[in-house]
Amino acid sequence: MNSRQNELSIFVPDKNKVVVPFMRDVFTIPRNSRHKPKLIGSVCRECEEYFFPKTGSKTTCDNPVCPRSTSEVYLSGKGKLLSATITHSSVDGNVEHASAVILLDEGIKINSHLIGWEGYRDMLIPGSPVELVLQDLGENEWRETQVGYAFRLITGRKKPVFPPTEEEIRAVEAARAENEKQAKRQQARQKKAASKKAVAQKKRTAARKKASVLKKKSAAAPKKPASAKSKAPVSRGKAASAKKKTATTRKTAAKKKTNTSAQAANPANRSAAAGKAAAGKAARVKAPQKTASRKAAPKKTTQKKTTAKATRKRR
Incomplete structure (x- = not known):
């Protein structure tokens, strides 16, 4: 109000x-x-008693002991x-x-x-x-x-203090409610941060315990003897050069194979090859058989003879 x-x-x-x-x-x-x-009042001059409002000039004093009349006074x-x-x-x-x-x-x-x-x-x-x-x-x-x-x-220099109005009371209550909400939010944030900190501390403690257990196990296990020859790490340059050599070898073998097949397909080359085979056979017949490993030569000669006969028939 x-x-x-x-x-x-x-x-x-x-x-x-x-x-x-x-x-x-x-x-x-x-x-x-x-x-x-x-x-404007009255006063009795005899007993010095004042009255308000004034009693009139002919009115006597109200004090029964003092029957004097009163006079007007400010x-x-x-x-x-x-x-x-x-x-x-x-x-x-x-x-x-x-x-x-x-x-x-x-x-x-x-x-x-x-x-x-x-x-x-x-x-x-x-x-x-x-x-x-x-x-x-x-x-x-x-x-x-x-x-x-x-x-x-008579207030002097004292400043007035008015009671709050209904609007002021509502504004104060709204501000108080807002402050309470902010305080609750702050408490919730602090509680959440504290729980996160506790969880992180537990994880760190568990990791330390696990590391200490693994360290104890590794210390208790017997040590393996170190190998005398350790494999040297292969550098990238050496690996590339080895790969390049392998590719070159494969290309050379393929070229040789191609040349051999071309020579076999040519008739002149076939006759030359047959002549070389006959000359080689005659040389092997004339050479003395010194070791037992050369006893298997006749089988090859027979095969070569058969090949030479077949070549002649074709001609």
Whole structure:
């Protein structure tokens, strides 16, 4: 609920306005801003007792022991707060009004409307200083400015502290909820990071244990004797040269085979080959057989003879 009441403006003296009091013979109306308003009361000169509002010039003192008459007097308009009550308007529940019981410096207790208390709720306690002010009540039917009296708190240099409105309360609650969400997210991130760290630590511990076990096993196993001849690593250049030699050998063999088949297909070459075969046969017959390994020669000669006969028949 909004505690800031819609108070009437404080009266400021103006020479161009016709000002009348809401109640006559109750307070004075200053002519300029230098003067302050005062309450009109009565005082007994015999017992020095004050009365408000004034009792009249022919009224006797209320003290039965002092039958003296009273006289009119201006009261200081300053006092202290004895009690205060805050009420809500029946028309608009958001507007608050305050009434108070005030003890004037002259010792008189009066009931009055209290203004200027918005933002100073902590000062609505007995003993808080107050002073008299006039309120502008607006114009009457004759266009005269009516004024009434009230009291306000003397705050000095103290700054007002207004209670939060509904919008401010909702904004504070939303900010608090957002802060709680961020705190929960931060806790979740920290928890996740801690769990990841614990898992990584477990993995490192397991790897260390495994490495130590393997080291112990390798230390306990018997050592194998090193081989006398270790295979030297084959360089890329040597491997390429060996591959090149193999290809060259294959090409040479293929050329020889091709030449041999071509010579066999030519008749002149065949007759020359047959002559060479006959000459070789005659030489083998004339040569003495020195070793036992040459005994198998006749089989070859027979085969060569057969080949020579076949060649002649073809011719």
